Amino acid sequence: MKTLQSTFPGTCCFTLRLAQLLCFIVSGLGMQAAAPVPFEEWQRLLGQGGGEQVRQEFERALEKDPGNPHLLYNRAVALYSLGRYEESLLDLDLVVDARPRSLARKAAFQKANAEFHLGIMSLTNDVEVTLARWKESVSTYQDLLKDQPGNGDAQNNLEHVRRRLLELLMKNARENLEEGKEPTKPAEQRIPPLRQAMEQFHDATKIEPSNPEAKQGEVEARDLLAKALAEEGTKKTLANQMVMPGANEPMVMRPDTQQIREGVNMLEDANSLKPNDPDIAQQLEEGRERLADALTLQARIYLSVEPRIRRNDDKLGVLRMAMEQADKALEQVPDHQQAKAVREQIRKRLGELHEQLGDQAEQQAEDAPLEQQAQQLSQALDHFQQASGMRPQDSKLPQKAQKAQQKLEQALEQLGDQLMKPGGEQESLEEQAMRLEGAEQAFNELQSLKPSDETAEKGRQAGKQLGQVREKLAANGKPNMPQPGGQEPGQSPPMMPQDMQTGLPMDAPPRLDSKVLRNQYRSPAMNRSLRDY
Numbered sequence: 001m002k003t004l005q006s007t008f009p010g011t012c013c014f015t016l017r018l019a020q021l022l023c024f025i026v027s028g029l030g031m032q033a034a035a036p037v038p039f040e041e042w043q044r045l046l047g048q049g050g051g052e053q054v055r056q057e058f059e060r061a062l063e064k065d066p067g068n069p070h071l072l073y074n075r076a077v078a079l080y081s082l083g084r085y086e087e088s089l090l091d092l093d094l095v096v097d098a099r100p101r102s103l104a105r106k107a108a109f110q111k112a113n114a115e116f117h118l119g120i121m122s123l124t125n126d127v128e129v130t131l132a133r134w135k136e137s138v139s140t141y142q143d144l145l146k147d148q149p150g151n152g153d154a155q156n157n158l159e160h161v162r163r164r165l166l167e168l169l170m171k172n173a174r175e176n177l178e179e180g181k182e183p184t185k186p187a188e189q190r191i192p193p194l195r196q197a198m199e200q201f202h203d204a205t206k207i208e209p210s211n212p213e214a215k216q217g218e219v220e221a222r223d224l225l226a227k228a229l230a231e232e233g234t235k236k237t238l239a240n241q242m243v244m245p246g247a248n249e250p251m252v253m254r255p256d257t258q259q260i261r262e263g264v265n266m267l268e269d270a271n272s273l274k275p276n277d278p279d280i281a282q283q284l285e286e287g288r289e290r291l292a293d294a295l296t297l298q299a300r301i302y303l304s305v306e307p308r309i310r311r312n313d314d315k316l317g318v319l320r321m322a323m324e325q326a327d328k329a330l331e332q333v334p335d336h337q338q339a340k341a342v343r344e345q346i347r348k349r350l351g352e353l354h355e356q357l358g359d360q361a362e363q364q365a366e367d368a369p370l371e372q373q374a375q376q377l378s379q380a381l382d383h384f385q386q387a388s389g390m391r392p393q394d395s396k397l398p399q400k401a402q403k404a405q406q407k408l409e410q411a412l413e414q415l416g417d418q419l420m421k422p423g424g425e426q427e428s429l430e431e432q433a434m435r436l437e438g439a440e441q442a443f444n445e446l447q448s449l450k451p452s453d454e455t456a457e458k459g460r461q462a463g464k465q466l467g468q469v470r471e472k473l474a475a476n477g478k479p480n481m482p483q484p485g486g487q488e489p490g491q492s493p494p495m496m497p498q499d500m501q502t503g504l505p506m507d508a509p510p511r512l513d514s515k516v517l518r519n520q521y522r523s524p525a526m527n528r529s530l531r532d533y
Contacts, residue, residue, distance in 0.1 A: 051081035069098035073107055085114040085121075105148050112140035112154070116161050127172055134165040135203070166207045170214065173200035177221050180228070187232040191525050194225035222273050229270035230280045232525070236263025237287035250305050250318050255294040257325075264291050264332070265522035288332040295329035296339045298322075303346055312357055319353065322346050351390030355397065358383030362404055370415045374442070377408035409450050416442035416458060420465075429473050436466040 042054045055078035062071050076091035092114065095107035119133030141158035145151060173196075179185075180194035201218035204211060237260050242253040267284040274280055302322035309315050323346045329339035358380045365376035384401035391397060419439035423431060443459035521527055 046078065046081050051078045054078040055082065069095045069103060073098075073103060073110075076107070076110060080110060080114060083117070085118045088114050089118075101147075105144060105151070108140055108144045108147075109151070109154055109157075112137045112144065112157065112161075115140065116157075123168075127168065131165070131168060131172070131200075131203075134161055134168070137161050138165060162207055166204055166211075169200045169204040169207070170211075173197045173204065173214075173217055173221075176200065177217060177224075180221065180224055187228040187235070188525070190228045191225065191232065194221050194228060195526055197221040198225055226270040226273040226277065226280060229266045229273070229523070229526070230283050233263040233266030233270060233287060233523075234283050236260060236266065237290045239263070249321070250302055252301055252305055254298045254301055257291065257294045257298060260287075260291045260294050262523060262525075263287055266525060268522045269526050289336075292329040292333040292336045292339055295325045295332070296336065296342055299325035299329070299339070299342050299346065303342065303349065306349065312353070315353055316350070319346055319350050323350070347390045351387045351394070351397075354383040354387035354390065355400070358387060358400065358404065362400075362407070365407070365411075370411060370418060371438075374408065374411040374415050377404055377411055378445075380404040381408055405449060409446060412442045412446040412449070413455075415439075416446065416462070420458070420462060429469055429476070433466060433469045433473065436462055436469060440466055 042057065045051070046054050055075060058071055058075035058078060062068065062075065065071060072091045073095045076088045076095070079085075079088040079091065089111060092107045092111045096104050096111065098104050098107070115133045115137035119130040119137065122129040122133065138158060138161055141154050141161065144154050145158065148154070176193040176197035180190045180197055182190065198218055198221035201214045201221055204214035205218060208214065239256050239259045241256055243256045245251055245254060264284070264287045267280070267287045270280050271277075271284050299322040302318050302325065306315050306318050306322075309318060323343065326339050326343035326346060329336055330343070333339070361376045361380035361383060365373045365380065368376055381401060381404040384397055384404055388394070388397040388401060416439045419435050419442065423435060427435075440459060440462035443455055443462055447455045447459060
């Protein structure tokens with residue numbers, strides 16, 4: 001049988017043995033059993049540049065048998081022969097877990113081949129994509145060889161791609177290192193090439209651990225990168241300008257904490273690269289102090305704005321934002337005295353406001369209908385409890401909370417008993433369901449506040465009667481009452497769409513996972529130019 005070969009520069013070959021690849025059954029092409037499959041003709045066409053005609057044959061076959069892994073694999077081979085490597089990968093991705101395993105191994109081999117060729121195609125205009133493709137190719141060959149140690153073609157191709165990858169990594173690492181050493185460039189512009197140089201030298205050492213240039217280059221790039229990060233980070237932490245507020249923030253000028261935080265993040269990255277450098281450690285400590293100062297100032301500004309706000313909800317919101325800034329300041333510098341003082345002022349004011357709102361809610365409950373009375377007393381109890389948490393030294397707040405709870409317990413019991421009483425002959429089934437649901441909720445809340453066997457039994461009776469009413473509604477063809485969360489009674493939780501359960505759709509282009517690389521750095525400056533393809 002003839003063989004079509006796609007030869008790399010050098011001595012390595014990527015071989016397409018079509019006689020072995022066209023391994024589908026006759027019925028898979030929708031042909032009569034007596035009609036021979038023209039293997040030889042398709043092999044000849046493929047070898048003479050007729051891959052498009054062969055692809056069309058498999059296209060027609062797949063219309064009749066879309067999930068056939070043999071047909072998918074063979075179409076991938078035809079696409080590969082046409083240089084349409086991306087499309088080939090889509091089909092190969094559908095086959096790598098197929099049975100028999102021999103077919104899956106062939107698919108894995110061709111995936112690695114296609115990744116290499118895609119890297120060749122990107123070499124002139126996007127070296128990073130080439131590096132990513134070739135790394136993926138190497139990884140796929142290695143996985144295949146674990147499953148099939150005796151695969152000589154995979155071993156030869158692996159060595160070839162690793163050699164090309166190492167050469168490209170070293171070339172680009174040298175260029176990036178020289179760019180990062182340019183003394184006329186500001187630190188911000190030196191960081192990206194130095195990061196790339198460090199990582200590319202590191203990748204080169206993984207391929208060839210004994211390479212002295214790669215080892216030395218990685219150390220030099222890391223040292224220069226740490227210094228550039230420390231220089232730029234310190235500069236950012238010195239920012240002292242005031243900026244306009246962002247979305248959902250009080251309309252008042254505030255410190256540029258975002259830029260200062262970015263500077264601290266850069267200093268933390270520098271410290272992680274050179275953890276034993278005392279100068280960088282000192283710069284990081286000073287940067288954190290400046291960030292804590294800025295966050296404390298922002299908290300103080302929010303605290304000063306609160307008295308001018310009218311709505312109580314907005315008052316609580318701005319005070320909580322102020323508390324958040326003070327907490328963040330203490331995360332940076334746990335013993336920051338100004339942040340501690342401001343935080344105590346905010347807690348005191350929050351306690352006063354919650355107490356005031358609790359008093360108002362309790363007062364409004366006195367003349368309100370029973371259901372509203374329960375709602376107002378529940379709010380009053382919540383405010384008193386939060387006030388007590390903010391001002392634990394104030395002995396009157398627990399007493400107010402206890403008094404509000406006692407009133408709430410009485411209101412809930414009265415409300416539940418009242419709702420358990422029938423509404424008369426004119427009451428519809430829907431109205432009965434709503435009444436009993438309210439009773440059940442009242443008894444359940446009462447049980448959570450003051451547990452008793454009597455309250456528990458009342459709740460069970462309310463639930464039992466509610467279930468009976470819902471059964472009648474269902475028998476009458478009426479929709480059941482909605483359950484908490486919008487779910488109908490007896491209805492299973494909504495199923496996650498199939499494509500969400502399995503991650504990316506099966507026909508999605510292959511993507512490299514660079515999340516691990518992104519997550520090891522704190523500063524966005526260290527995460528630029530890291531792209532999936």
